[in-house]
Amino acid sequence: MKFLFVHQNFPGQFLHIVRHLARAGRHEVVFISESNENAIAGVRRVIYRTPTLPPEATHAGAREFALALSRADAVAQAALTLKNLGFAPDIIIGHHGWGELLNLQDIFPSSPILGYFEFFYHSNGFDVGFDPEFPTLPEMLPRIRAKNAINLQALNNPGWGQTPTLFQRSTYPSWALDRISVLREGVNLELCAPDKTANRRSLTVNGVTISPKERLITYVARDLEPYRGFHVFMRSLPRILKECPQARVVMVGGDGVSYGARLAHMTWRQHMLNELEGQLDLERIHFVGKVSYDNFRALLKRSDAHVYLTYPFVASWSLREAMAMGCAIVGSNTDPVREFVEDGHTGLLVPFTEPAKIADAVLTLLENRKQAQLLREAARAEAERTLCLDDYLARYEDLIEQVSGVAPSHIPAPKTKAVRKKTSDAPARTASRSKAVTKQTASKPAKPRSRVLQSV
Known part of the structure; x- marks a missing residue:
């Protein structure tokens, strides 16, 4: 098959499926970014x-759409x-968020489009107005509604949609739901696997060393900001550090803003350090910035309590990976987290806006190792049941077949030609055997899979 992927930040959400298709050796994969x-x-x-x-004179509500x-x-x-150049894709797969797919129907009118729908914005009921600490100003409401201009154009265009969670699908209008399938994203369960020996040795990440005698609390976000509960987590730390002298906190994330509002003259990290001045043992709190994927996994495998908080918004990939690595999770009791974590079974859920309840849950995990271990095992089991990468890729291929009419796994692999050398017949026999194996592989019928993907 000929695939055309589109995402401004290659490879974006398409890393696993693009790598899978490319490794198959039977497809032409092109990526615009x-x-x-x-x-x-x-x-x-x-x-x-x-x-x-767009120029500054452009209305604020129209700037994103103009771009x-x-x-x-x-x-x-x-x-x-x-x-x-002669390229005509059998299917176009991309992300609708930045408008990149809007005109491709004009270039390739016969190519079906499978678009990633991430979030439909609302002026109330989801992320906006969720946190009472940051009330929504009336003048912001038209701009929030205007953010859906790209979404609405995409929904009006031909094609089919996918989204990774029931929560994200629920944000879209009822009239659009019949065109959006839930395709749950998977995790590499081998890379993201528990390590029962991790707490028996020292771990050093970005100059911070955690010894086996210490209790490690982890927090991960793309950026340290209110959308991911950074402010309320920080307010839970004075009590946690006071009541657990062995505790160390490692926070992964940048000082930018990915989703919410920026402060005028400082980062959210500095803002919270100013607010809590004199209440924190800063020798036991470590802001390590953005880390390599190896270090990220090492931290979560060593973690004694992992905190994941979010507004009713898109859940982070790190939550799935934390479950796969068997983290003892303290999560916010919000819809995106509840879809993954069951309170008391695969983690502990707490009110997003209550630092005291966050501290209670973290201290419970640090003090009750038996309970923490049960939560770890259940989180890993749930990841194995629902987040297996191979299952995800199989469902992805099913959806591609549903949209394009062609099953990627049924495309035969290209045949290799045997090359005989006159100087010796030994290489010729090797080449002949390789050719036979290739033919057997190509002619072997694909294992049928039930269609588990549908609009739900």
Whole structure:
């Protein structure tokens, strides 16, 4: 099959499926994106130039949509170049969030589109107005509604949608739900596996060393900001550190803002350190910034209590990975987390806005190791049941077949040609055997799978 993927930050949410298709050796995989240093063997990159921002005179509510239309133009131009070179995709898979897919129906009218729908914005009932500490100003409401301009254009265009959770699907209008399938994202359960010996040795990450005698509390977010509960977690720390002298806290995340509002003159980290000045033992709190994936996994495998908090918004990949690594999780009692974590069985759920309850749950896990171990085992078992990467890829192929009419696994692998050398017949026999194996593999019927994907 010929695949065309689109995401401004290659490979984005498509890492696993793109790598899977490329490794199969039977597909042509092309990816349109902005420039970055990422690379996947067997994937042909097509780069488009980052559009310039709309002029300041553009209405604030229209700036995001104007930029999306510019991205749509740039991606369409890249796609037209591919078309002129003879490339016609059997399916187009991309993310609707930045408007990149909006014009591809004009370039490839016969190619079905499978678009990733991440979140439909609301002026109440979800993330907006959730945290009483940050009330929504009336003048912000029109801008929030305007953020759905890209969503609405995408829903009005031809194609099918996918989204990774029931919660995310529930944010979309009722009239759109019949066109959006839930495709739960998977985790590499071998890379993200528990390590029962991790707490028996010292761990050093970005200059911070945790000894076997210490109790490690972990917190991970792309950026340290209120959407991921950074402010309330910080307020829980004075009591946690006071009541557990062996506790150390490692926080992974940058000082930017991914989802919420920026402060005018400082980061949220500095803001919270100022608020809690004199209440924290800063020698036991470590902000390690962004870390490598190996260090991220090492921290979670060593963690004695992992805290994951979020507004009613998109759940982080790190929550899935924490479950797979058998973390003892303290999560916010919000819809995105409840879809993954069952209170008292695979983790402890706490009110997002109550630092005292967060501290209670963390201290429970640090003090009651038997309970923590039961939660760890249950979290890993749930990950094995619902987050297996191979199952996810199989369901992804089923959805691709449903949308395109072609099953990727039924495409035969390219045949290898045997090359005989006149100087010796030994290499010839080797080549002949390789050719036979290739033919057997290509002709072997694909194992049938039941269609488990549907709009739910």
